[in-house]
Amino acid sequence: MRVVHRLEELRASRAGLARPLGLVPTMGALHAGHLSLVRRARAECASVAVSIFVNPTQFGPQEDLQSYPRDLERDLELLRPEGVDLVWAPEVEELYPPGDRCWVTVEGLTRGLEGERRPGHFRGVATVVTKLFHAFEPQQAYFGQKDAQQATVIRRMARDLLFPIEIVVCPTLREPDGLALSSRNRSLSAEERRAATVLSRALRAASDTFAAGERDAERLRQAMRTVLASEPRARPHYVSAADVETLEELEGTVDRALLSMAVAIGATTLIDNVIVGGGEQQATSN
Numbered sequence: 671m672r673v674v675h676r677l678e679e680l681r682a683s684r685a686g687l688a689r690p691l692g693l694v695p696t697m698g699a700l701h702a703g704h705l706s707l708v709r710r711a712r713a714e715c716a717s718v719a720v721s722i723f724v725n726p727t728q729f730g731p732q733e734d735l736q737s738y739p740r741d742l743e744r745d746l747e748l749l750r751p752e753g754v755d756l757v758w759a760p761e762v763e764e765l766y767p768p769g770d771r772c773w774v775t776v777e778g779l780t781r782g783l784e785g786e787r788r789p790g791h792f793r794g795v796a797t798v799v800t801k802l803f804h805a806f807e808p809q810q811a812y813f814g815q816k817d818a819q820q821a822t823v824i825r826r827m828a829r830d831l832l833f834p835i836e837i838v839v840c841p842t843l844r845e846p847d848g849l850a851l852s853s854r855n856r857s858l859s860a861e862e863r864r865a866a867t868v869l870s871r872a873l874r875a876a877s878d879t880f881a882a883g884e885r886d887a888e889r890l891r892q893a894m895r896t897v898l899a900s901e902p903r904a905r906p907h908y909v910s911a912a913d914v915e916t917l918e919e920l921e922g923t924v925d926r927a928l929l930s931m932a933v934a935i936g937a938t939t940l941i942d943n944v945i946v947g948g949g950e951q952q953a954t955s956n
Contacts, residue, residue: 688716699853872895
């Protein structure tokens with residue numbers, strides 16, 4: 671496994687890799703969810719590359735850029751047994767040269783959900799992923815379903831900007847009690863960690879309601895809100911039943927929906943989602 675930090679080192683190393691190349695973009699603080707993406711890439715690609723970069727442009731002024739967990743050596747130790755060929759861990763200046771002026775925006779899909787809660791977030795995501803795609807030139811890129819809006823935005827961006835890259839979205843990996851794996855989970859106290867299971871329980875309630883025949887979007891949202899209200903530590907930012915493709919909020923009868931939420935537990939905001947309908951109903955626990 672070769673680890674590089676400069677863009678010219680990345681380009682030189684990339685040139686010698688067998689194709690197809692699978693890329694797993696990360697912000698570090700790796701956990702089993704990231705490793706599941708690496709293993710999927712390893713199974714499907716001749717070579718696997720991972721980026722480790724805490725992207726400053728996707729953090730808002732009130733968000734936790736400075737406190738975001740960073741431990742490069744630990745991340746590398748986790749990656750070494752996974753058959754990764756190349757890791758790029760650049761400094762900020764490598765991806766954002768001094769005086770840079772260019773941004774990538776994806777209209778429409780970034781208006782609601784996390785886009786409304788975190789203005790500018792997806793401009794930062796789309797911009798850094800575009801730069802990563804240009805730097806690595808992969809044939810496949812792997813993302814997790816937990817960040818459903820991000821995956822949708824990147825898929826549209828890759829299509830609209832004519833990237834010859836397949837965007838592979840992999841299922842959310844969960845703890846045995848249903849909590850979606852996230853780097854932010856390590857910020858939770860023991861009591862907050864217990865309370866955080868309310869997200870998956872709320873999604874399970876709405877999924878069960880849908881499976882029982884309920885098709886009204888507002889009643890699905892209410893099923894989630896009812897469970898969230900049972901946990902005093904949970905402070906919902908939003909609860910959504912949205913169109914899977916457009917991410918527009920649904921009203922009335924639905925046949926397929928992305929059920930999602932952002933919920934503050936203490937000082938940490940967690941997100942989670944599940945798709946129901948269309949043959950894609952997902953479990954919310956292992």
